[in-house]
Amino acid sequence: MSSQNGNLLSVKDLRTYFETEDGTVRAVDGISFDLERGETLGIVGESGSGKSVTNLSVMRLIPEPPGRIVSGEIIFHGQDILTLSPEEMRQIRGKQIGMIFQDPMTSLNPFMRISKQLMEITQLHLGYDKDQAYRHAIKMLDTVGIPDAEARVDSYPHEFSGGMRQRVMIAMALSCEPELLIADEPTTALDVTIQAQILELIKNLKRDTGTSVILITHDLGVVAGMSDHIIVMYAGKVFEQSPTRELFAQPGNPYTKGLLKSVPDPAHEHGRELYQIPGLPPDVAHLPPNQCPFAERCYRVEDICRREFPPFVKLNDEHFSLCHFAGEVYAQSRVESDAKTAGANRRVAGTEASTGGGTQR
């Protein structure tokens, strides 16, 4: 957690608010996290939890007005990018931080050839001339797995499928070999088989280039295989923060447990109705400050949750949870996980017995 030299990005107490007719929306309300070089960080949460706003803040792409970064620090490469001039910020965008957006169908300019959209970024940041930029564009398309890149580079976006367009977006984001890649729900708008391909692509490119990645998603299944650390966000706050493996094995927050329970598990719950967290995400414009924002939806709720804002509890060196009963939930998860493992073992043992025990798990 401490900000070492290994940190590429360090966000401290970031607050981004939006002024609306309905009042001040505290979309991001005191977020802190660190990202080490070469690491992948997953940010998970329901719609409206502040995931995207956090990362648009890092890019300083919050539309102002109505949005405003009220306070906090975003230390990238040792400097606070909130203090940079717009001109200096443009040097970072696209060059040192690349970004992929959710909807590849609308994120590319429909009036401009792919080649031109890819070329303008290297011409701008790397000072390439037209020829170099054009060759680089072809190379990037090739890298992201677009077949026959040379022939297709001059296409318009509408001539590409959704998955191909997302590949183009990735090619664009990685054109200048940025140190940080922010992927904002990169697979949400794609169908499932393409999702897997795109995730695999990001994973491979990350491995080859050593880029750090922030992966925003509402799908725990997506981050599970990708990220080193996970942040769970709710109502503009970090609810839980943990290494990926531990978060899945032993969550320390009722909200995270709800999210994990909502992931379909066809192997063990066949025929059973899929779990969902009761209620809806809160209206962050009208959130009472002195209660837990999740209280109304929580299975573990007690009086104190409605009276006091919960503490950010340190469960171990790398694992934190925002809950009055964090320790208790954490311990409970341990018991459940042990029971589950034991149960799974029993089932496996049973299968082996009935089939003569040929298969290994």
Add this chain to the structure above:
Amino acid sequence: MFKFVLRRLIITLPMVVIVVSLTWGLIRLAPGNFYSGEKKIPAAIEKNIREKYGLDKPWYVQYGRMMGSVLRGDFGNSLRYQGQSVNQILLMTLPVSATLGLFSYLIALLVGILAGTLAALKQNSRLDYASMALAMLGLSIPNFVLGPLLVLVLSLSLYWLPPARWGGFPSWNLVLPVLTLSGVYMAYIARLTRSGMLEVLRADYIRTARAKGLSERAVVFRHALRGGLLPVVSFTGPALAFLISGTVVVERIFALPGLGNYFINANLNRDEPLIIGIVAFISIAILLFNLLVDVAYAYIDPRIRY
């Protein structure tokens, strides 16, 4: 694309035939005649005139003759302007109207797009409110009010500009008619541009452009303008049609020897060949302009294919 253009060109012909037929029918339905004036004409002279112009023939023969001349592209002689063919009059008046119309539309495009873009970029600023208030005003004042008002203030009171008459191109005489004619279009284009740009500036691909680190100027001019101006392009087709009816009024106000002014006179005089000629010419022009706009649209937006 080629097929599309060809199809549209072929369809132009029946369209013109329909428009001309309706016009001819309406002229014939109206009471009176080109030779009936204040003075009563003796019956013998009337008979002579009717024979000379073929008015004694059954209506279908007259219609056939008229349509034949239209299809040959020779509209015959004017009944009023003795010794001048309709084609000569068209050739003489067209430069005046075309200068007025195109110049007005260019000015309207220039000012309208500029004002609309600035208003969109500085949404809810004073500049935005001011230009949109002006645009509202421009839309609300009809050209037959705006024209005389401008004349009253800028020529008859301040003596800055000539109040009327044609002075060729370029000349100071052109300023007031162009201002009068372009006012509405300026306003309309400014509003179209503003809303188009506002929509595009919120689009995902503009966010992408910003995320690339492009300067605000590159974002607006390279990425936003094209999509933001699509509504203006599609407005240009109908605008040119309205522009022609606008020139009719404006040419009258400023006594310009254009197509519109002659069209009014032709109607007052019941100058049938001239009316038919001008109507046929204008409908062909509108059809061709619309075709041009559609082609331009496909050029601007690569997703559109015919």
